[in-house]
Amino acid sequence: MTRGWVVGVAAVLYVGTATTAWTQALPAFTLEGLTNGAWAAIDNAAAKADESGSNAGFVIGADGVLVVDTFENPAAAKKMLEAIREKTKLPVKYVVNTHYHLDHVAGNAVFAGAGAVVMAHENVREWERTENLKFFGEKPTAEQKAMVEGLYLPDVTYEREAMAYIGAKHGVELKYMAGHTGGDTVVYDAESNVVFCGDLFWNKTLPNLIDASTKEWIETLDTLVQDHPTAKFVPGHGDHAGGAGDVKAFRDYLAFLRDAIAKAQAGGAKGDAVVKAVLPEIKAKYGDWAFPEFMEPDIQRTDEELRGVKRLPPVAKK
Numbered sequence: 001m002t003r004g005w006v007v008g009v010a011a012v013l014y015v016g017t018a019t020t021a022w023t024q025a026l027p028a029f030t031l032e033g034l035t036n037g038a039w040a041a042i043d044n045a046a047a048k049a050d051e052s053g054s055n056a057g058f059v060i061g062a063d064g065v066l067v068v069d070t071f072e073n074p075a076a077a078k079k080m081l082e083a084i085r086e087k088t089k090l091p092v093k094y095v096v097n098t099h100y101h102l103d104h105v106a107g108n109a110v111f112a113g114a115g116a117v118v119m120a121h122e123n124v125r126e127w128e129r130t131e132n133l134k135f136f137g138e139k140p141t142a143e144q145k146a147m148v149e150g151l152y153l154p155d156v157t158y159e160r161e162a163m164a165y166i167g168a169k170h171g172v173e174l175k176y177m178a179g180h181t182g183g184d185t186v187v188y189d190a191e192s193n194v195v196f197c198g199d200l201f202w203n204k205t206l207p208n209l210i211d212a213s214t215k216e217w218i219e220t221l222d223t224l225v226q227d228h229p230t231a232k233f234v235p236g237h238g239d240h241a242g243g244a245g246d247v248k249a250f251r252d253y254l255a256f257l258r259d260a261i262a263k264a265q266a267g268g269a270k271g272d273a274v275v276k277a278v279l280p281e282i283k284a285k286y287g288d289w290a291f292p293e294f295m296e297p298d299i300q301r302t303d304e305e306l307r308g309v310k311r312l313p314p315v316a317k318k
């Protein structure tokens with residue numbers, strides 16, 4: 001998705017050769033070890049090849065591995081599978097997609113090909129091959145269409161929750177929570193006390209609100225902090241796992257945004273005037289967060305939401 005790019009290349013000096021190479025690129029992601037076999041795979045925004053585009057992670061149990069999200073391209077997903085293979089020979093039993101957005105599902109086929117069952121909320125299967133097209137603008141190319149329409153869909157879906165077992169008594173909890181798309185799953189591993197939030201949590205990073213319902217989202221974040229006060233929270237974007245305080249700070253951004261926009265609307269502001277009124281406040285309070293390019297769209301999307309005219313992905317009738 002659109003992001004702020006930082007130019008950076010890790011330099012490696014090859015000694016003993018006729019020429020000196022400074023060309024080693026940054027890896028797509030960095031593994032952050034949490035506790036008890038849980039790992040976060042943190043996106044390197046500065047990587048120039050095989051971009052992961054989002055964070056992911058995995059949990060190693062006694063019987064197998066559960067992977068959370070598969071990045072925005074298969075090459076990065078392959079690297080994660082290799083990284084898992086270096087840590088354990090146990091099978092990758094499950095992949096959980098935290099939501100349908102391209103940057104979290106594009107490597108599904110890599111893990112399915114290695115024998116994993118892909119699990120997700122039912123709306124991920126509903127939206128993955130259709131709603132992802134909007135990220136390519138009004139006129140996606142034939143190649144982009146083919147890519148989206150060829151994405152690997154979840155094999156198993158659920159409406160509210162599921163347990164995925166990676167040990168005799170080691171169940172990882174998958175739970176639908178509202179706010180970011182209407183099809184998001186929070187993955188909680190009690191053994192490690194780690195919550196993989198997908199894009200329900202952006203750590204010191206401005207979020208993509210394209211499909212968001214911020215009122216429900218704030219309630220979700222309050223619940224997460226209440227239920228898991230001592231947990232580590234892996235964000236969908238942001239350069240490290242956070243604690244409850246970081247989740248609360250993100251919750252407060254959404255609440256601030258709603259309040260500031262409601263005030264501007266109450267003062268009679270419409271359209272660009274709402275952006276003009278709120279932008280300086282966001283810059284002052286959140287100017288040091290990543291993805292500043294989301295400031296304006298965040299205002300526009302939330303303005304639409306508060307006016308009751310925001311488009312959300314259509315939910316299939318049962």
Ligand SMILES: [Zn+2]
Nearest residue numbers: 054103199236
């Ligand atoms: Zn994302």
